[in-house]
Amino acid sequence: MAYSIPRDVFLLLETACNQDREKAEVFAKAIESSIQAIENQADEHITHKKESLKAELYNELRTELATKEFVRAEINGVRAEISEVRAEISNVRAEINVLRGELKQTTLLLKVLIGIAVFGLTLFNPAFVKLVELIMK
Numbered sequence: 642m643a644y645s646i647p648r649d650v651f652l653l654l655e656t657a658c659n660q661d662r663e664k665a666e667v668f669a670k671a672i673e674s675s676i677q678a679i680e681n682q683a684d685e686h687i688t689h690k691k692e693s694l695k696a697e698l699y700n701e702l703r704t705e706l707a708t709k710e711f712v713r714a715e716i717n718g719v720r721a722e723i724s725e726v727r728a729e730i731s732n733v734r735a736e737i738n739v740l741r742g743e744l745k746q747t748t749l750l751l752k753v754l755i756g757i758a759v760f761g762l763t764l765f766n767p768a769f770v771k772l773v774e775l776i777m778k
Contacts, residue, residue: 646669
């Protein structure tokens with residue numbers, strides 16, 4: 642953006658240069674170019690400062706925010722833990738099935754033992770022996 646000196650300031654310069662319009666124009670151009678150079682340097686400084694603040698902010702946020710890689714690594718870790726838990730659950734289910742089979746076998750053996758005990762007690766009972774003797778006669 643080009644800067645131009647206001648008219649009243651130019652007239653002051655002209656009077657300061659003893660009514661020499663050419664000297665006043667040269668002096669005004671020098672002031673305008675100086676102001677333009679200052680504006681350009683200020684713009685460059687602002688742009689540089691903006692870029693450095695942007696980079697600094699990015700670096701700070703990068704350390705605080707979760708990146709895609711971090712989130713994916715965490716998800717993969719959770720998936721691995723879930724698969725381990727599933728494996729443990731399947732092992733427990735297998736153990737439960739084995740125990741059920743053993744329980745059925747133990748129950749059957751207990752029934753056979755009770756049957757043998759009842760049969761033995763009945764067979765050696767004197768009243769039963771007399772009943773069998775009466776039936777056999």
